Amino acid sequence: MDFNLTLIGQSIAMIVFVWFCMKFIWPPLIDAIETRQKEIADGLAAAERGQNSLSDAQSQVDRIVAEARDRARGIVDQANTRANGIVEEARAEGVAARQREVDAGHAQIELDKSRARDELRNQVAAIAVAGAERVLAREIDASAHRDLLDQLASEL
């Protein structure tokens, strides 16, 4: 239980051990721990940032989709309007064309009618002349009474 040289030996051993620990053990270990702590903190911050930018992107996507939907609806409306316009136009054109056809038909009919009437009149005139010729026989010279007969024919 007496104090002896061990006291000094122990002190020297302790100084050596502490020096060694301070030089070679503590710095790399505490560096590793602190670097890792920093890395983890950075990673968490990055994750947070990623989360935020993800939600930002999500809202942006929502906005773009809504915009696109609006635009698409506009385009569809416009197309519908246009289609209706085209149909109306076509219908109007059709109606006009029918009218033109009908008018042309009417005109043709009128033309044919007047032509037929003229022909008929001429034939009637001819028949009348023939009849008259037969009635009058040789007493009436066709050529001498031509103007008279024409006048008669035009009065039919």
Next chain:
Amino acid sequence: MEHEAAEEAAHAGWPHYESAGEYIEHHLQNLQVCRDHGEWVWNHCSGFMTLNVDSMFFAVVLGVVFLWLFGRAAKRATTGQPGKFQAFIELIIDFVDGSVKDGFSGKNKVIAPLSLTIFIWVVLMNTMDLIPVDWLPAAGSMMGISYMKVVPTTDINVTFGLSISVFLLTIYYSLKIKGPIGFLKELTLNPIAPPTKGLGLLAAPFIIAFNFILEGVALIARPVSHSLRLFGNMFAGELIFILIALVGIWQLPLHFAWAVFHILVVTLQAFVFMMLTIVYLNGAHATEH
């Protein structure tokens, strides 16, 4: 002298004890060496120029074990995902670092490694107490080593060696941080502030002397209580292990129970020793008393 050493070497073998008293005494005796008239003398030494070979041996071996374990972790330390061993070492480092940050307000690169060394080293030295008391001494006896105390912290030289080193560091940092004048002021102007004017000036020298004695005793008492706390706990624990080893077959459950309890003492005393080191060194760095 050489003759006696040879005689003791001749007794190498399974240890034999005449009585319980001799058994206990034998277990509390260090293996000592000293030089007497130019010759190495074993176990018949007295005076300061004696070395407790067993204490020094186990202390240095355990210190090297500490440095080896932590040095291995330090060499392979990665900042990425740590292995189990590195994680365990880092757990201890983090614990010590936390204790230092809690207890030490100044800035000093020495304190944390010092605390780690003290903590782990003292834990390892205390842990030697859990090895059954006769194993290593009996093995030593077979090899002709007549005395062996395997727990360095039951040697008062070891605990004082630690606490005096810490004490000298405290003095060194006190002088370095506060300067000799500041340190002297701290020792003399507390706890009673001497009057600075009037008739009180006559009483000032007495008050300063009183303060100096009070603070001086408090200062000197620190390393004493610091080391005696550790030594007392470990010595008492060791003594109880020795007493338990005397009771025959019933020592098995008793030894187990005391060892389980002693695990607490081993770590707690090491922790207390480290915390006191931090607190004392913090006091040396604190500029205000």
